[in-house]
Amino acid sequence: MSLGVHTVTVTPRSGAAVDITCLVDSVSMQHGRQDTDSQPAASSCTLDISFDSGETPVPGALDVGASITVTTELAGHTYTRFHGAISDISQGWVEAGPDTPDAVVAQVIATGPLASLGRRVVGDVPWPQQLDGARVAAIMAAAGVTLDPAYSDPGTVQVIPTDVDSQPALDLAQGVGSDSGGMLWETVAGEIRYADAEHRRGTAPALELDACDGLVTPTWRRTTEGTVNAVSIGYGVAPEGGEAPRYVAQRDDSITKWGEYGLSSTTQLAAAADAQALGSLLLTQNHDPVWVMSALPVDIKSLSDADTATLLELDIHGLISLTGMPAVGGVPTSAALWVEGWTESLTWATHDLELVVSGYCRTSPPPRWNDVNPASTWDSMGTQTWDDVSCLGPLVNLGRWDDTPASTRWNLVPAGITWDTWPTP
Numbered sequence: 023m024s025l026g027v028h029t030v031t032v033t034p035r036s037g038a039a040v041d042i043t044c045l046v047d048s049v050s051m052q053h054g055r056q057d058t059d060s061q062p063a064a065s066s067c068t069l070d071i072s073f074d075s076g077e078t079p080v081p082g083a084l085d086v087g088a089s090i091t092v093t094t095e096l097a098g099h100t101y102t103r104f105h106g107a108i109s110d111i112s113q114g115w116v117e118a119g120p121d122t123p124d125a126v127v128a129q130v131i132a133t134g135p136l137a138s139l140g141r142r143v144v145g146d147v148p149w150p151q152q153l154d155g156a157r158v159a160a161i162m163a164a165a166g167v168t169l170d171p172a173y174s175d176p177g178t179v180q181v182i183p184t185d186v187d188s189q190p191a192l193d194l195a196q197g198v199g200s201d202s203g204g205m206l207w208e209t210v211a212g213e214i215r216y217a218d219a220e221h222r223r224g225t226a227p228a229l230e231l232d233a234c235d236g237l238v239t240p241t242w243r244r245t246t247e248g249t250v251n252a253v254s255i256g257y258g259v260a261p262e263g264g265e266a267p268r269y270v271a272q273r274d275d276s277i278t279k280w281g282e283y284g285l286s287s288t289t290q291l292a293a294a295a296d297a298q299a300l301g302s303l304l305l306t307q308n309h310d311p312v313w314v315m316s317a318l319p320v321d322i323k324s325l326s327d328a329d330t331a332t333l334l335e336l337d338i339h340g341l342i343s344l345t346g347m348p349a350v351g352g353v354p355t356s357a358a359l360w361v362e363g364w365t366e367s368l369t370w371a372t373h374d375l376e377l378v379v380s381g382y383c384r385t386s387p388p389p390r391w392n393d394v395n396p397a398s399t400w401d402s403m404g405t406q407t408w409d410d411v412s413c414l415g416p417l418v419n420l421g422r423w424d425d426t427p428a429s430t431r432w433n434l435v436p437a438g439i440t441w442d443t444w445p446t447p
Contacts, residue, residue, distance in 0.1 A: 023337045025323070025373050026061065026094035026096035026101070026260040026330070026334075027423070028049070028092065028093070028095075028103075028373070029041065029043050029092070029093045029094075029095065029342065030042050030043045030046050030069065030088065030090065030368075031043075031090070031091050031093075032084050032087065032090055032108075032323075033082065033083065033088060033089040033091070034089050035087055035088065036081040038082045039083075039091075042071075042081055042084065042353045043196065045071045045072070045073050045081075046069050046070070047071065047072055047369065048068070048069075048070045049067065049069055049092055049104075049366075049368040049369075050365075050366070050367045051066065051103060051104050051365070051367070052065065052066045052133075052361050052364075052365050053063065053065045053104070053210060053338075053362070053365075054338045054362050054364065055338075055376060055378070057316070057360050058362065058384050059114030059119065059246075059248070060154050061196040061206060061207075062136070062199060062201055062205060062206070062208070062338060062362075062363065063136070063341070064133045064134040064135070064136035064137035064208065065106060065136070065210070065212075065435065066132070067090055067092060067106060067131070067132045067133075068102045068309055069129065069130040069131075069336075070127075070128075070129055070133075071126075071129070072126060072127045072143050073126050073127055073419060074126075078267060080126070082131065083349075084111070085111070086108050086110050087107060087108060088107070089106070089107055089108075089132075090104065090106060090107070090108060090130070091104065092105075092134040092368070094334060094373070096326050096327060096330060096331060097290060097331065101212055101214075101331075101334040101335065103211075103334075103366060104132070104134075104212075104391050105136040105211050105212035106135065106137070107129055107131040107132055107134050107138070108130055108308050109132060109133050110130070110131040111129070111130050112128065112129045113126065113127070114117050114126075114370045115127065125237070130447040131199075133180075134169075134208045134212055135212050135213075136208050136214065139162075139165055139190070139192035139195070139214075140190050140193070141190065142165040142191045143186075143188045143190060143192065144161060144186075144191045144194065145164070145185075145186035145187055145188050145189050145194070146188075148185035149161075149166075149184050151180055151181065151182055151184075152177075152181065152293050153176055153178070153179070153180060153181070154177035154178065154179055154180075154201075154202035155176040155177025155178075155204070155216055157177070157198050158174075158177075158182075158195045158199065158204070158216045158437065159174065159196070159216070161191050161194045162191065162195065162196045162214065162216075164191065165191035167214055169214065169215065170213075173213070173215050174215045174216040174217075175204070175216055175217055175218035175221055176289070177205075177426065178206070178290075179218045179219070179293070179296040179414065180292040180293055180296065180304060181198060181201065181202065181290040181292055181346070182250055182259050182290050182291070183256065183273060190397075192206070193332075193409070195216075197290070198290060199219075200300050201287075201291075202219060202296075203218070203303075203445050204217055204218040209337055209338075210337050211305070217440060219387060220340075220387050222339055222360065222385060222387060224384070225339070225341045225416070226344055226417075226419065227341045227416060228332055228342065228357060229253045229336065229342045229343070230342070230345060231320070231328060231329075231343070232344075232346040232347075233319055233345070233346040233423070234324070234346060235324050235329075236318060236319055236320060237319040237320070237321045237374075238319055239316055239348075240322050240344065240347060241314055241315065241316075242314065242353040242354070243314050243316075244311050244312065244313045244314070245311060246280065246283065246311050247311075248307070248308055248311075248312075248314075248384075249276075249283040249308055249311055250284075250304045250308040250309065251277050251280065251284075251309045252272035252273070252283065253269070253271055253272070253284070253285050253301040253304055253305060254268050254269070254270045254272070254284070254285070254287070255268060255269045255270075255288075255291070255297040255298075255300055256287065256297075257289055257291040257293065257294060257296065257297035257306070258291070258293075258294070259292075264412075265289065268297075269294065269298050269300075269359055270303050271298075271302070271305060272305070273305050274310045274311060274315045275309075276305075276309035277440065279310075280311070281390050282343075286306060288357050293363075294326050303388055303412065304410035307383065307412045307413070312381065312384075313352075313353055313354060313381070314381060315379060315381070316380070317376055317379075318334065318344070318377040318379050318441065319374070319375070319377075320375045320376070320377060322375060336361050336365060337361070338362060339361070339417065339440055340360070340361040341358060341361070341382070342358075342377075343357075343359075343361050343416075344358075344359055345357055356380070358381075358382035358415060358416045359379035359382065359383060360379060360381075361377055361378070361379060361383070362379060363378040364377045364378055367377075381447075382416060383412065383413035383415070388412055389411055389413065391419055392422075393413065395418060395420070396420070410420075
């Protein structure tokens with residue numbers, strides 16, 4: 023395949039965009055989160071620049087506050103790899119000799135829109151009890167950001183009334199997301215969105231990669247990191263002079279086998295049922311150590327143009343299938359992996375991308391009755407109980423409406439589509 027053509031533009035607060043690609047030696051970017059326990063950080067982009075000071079002036083648009091956009095064009099399509107605002111510029115000179123003008127070297131750092139939310143203080147008006155998605159939307163509105171309901175989720179649990187006093191919008195919104203199983207995130211194009219606990223339900227793998235498509239052999243790790251077999255989840259409003267109620271539970275079988283790994287958390291959940299559901303899910307998903315793969319360096323040069331295009335279209339919550347791994351010990355030979363983020367670097371002749379991934383069952387919503395294949399019977403489930411069925415893996419499309427990926431929303435379906443003409447798999 024052929025590598026894409028990279029372009030870097032800078033747009034001042036007022037004025038037209040300026041193409042500075044010819045000045046940029048390399049681009050380094052980070053996007054998303056590094057694990058499944060944290061909220062995504064603001065995307066970042068670092069530009070290393072050099073040019074002849076005697077011939078090339080520093081573009082006036084290249085200043086703090088201006089926007090940086092990095093794109094890659096492949097097969098006639100343009101893919102945004104970063105969009106954010108410049109926060110830092112450093113500049114120096116390299117002496118090139120008495121008869122040669124000095125070379126200007128500069129480094130420019132830009133961050134995505136989540137970074138600015140950490141500086142926007144909100145909380146003048148109390149918020150009532152409401153769904154987590156509605157609370158995050160209210161926090162964002164107070165910070166001057168309107169979430170698009172076509173792309174941001176409504177929420178799945180009720181959170182308690184809150185009267186905050188001048189706190190950063192980012193901390194408030196991410197706190198709600200952490201307590202409710204959701205996340206505040208920004209797309210690779212710099213759009214802020216909220217994903218609730220159901221966001222990843224029904225997602226099908228968008229791309230299949232072979233282990234040979236990696237720059238190095240993927241590494242599996244199995245440790246007690248992330249193990250949880252005892253929980254204490256605080257919920258509701260604390261009474262005057264007292265403490266909020268707590269849901270407490272543990273897995274005795276896991277404690278006997280591995281020792282106790284406790285998790286105690288005070289949440290904004292309003293209902294006991296939601297605290298119990300959270301605690302039960304944590305115990306079911308994490309009571310045993312599991313094989314974890316966190317980094318997947320992709321050899322883009324080995325991919326077809328079609329697979330490269332699909333890779334560049336992925337964002338946080340994207341799902342990929344990895345196959346062809348060697349059968350060694352008890353490690354998986356194939357896996358469905360969520361994209362949690364990535365690190366990426368671009369030069370004139372290279373494009374390196376290392377995906378941050380997590381196992382499908384680490385963050386997938388718990389299965390529902392109608393997620394079970396109709397061909398399954400009680401006898402075919404062996405000794406497994408429903409309480410322990412925390413994950414069934416990526417669901418098979420059986421041609422039902424429920425098998426349609428959760429990202430398909432009514433207002434995104436073409437107007438000419440009817441129930442009778444809905445495409446079958």
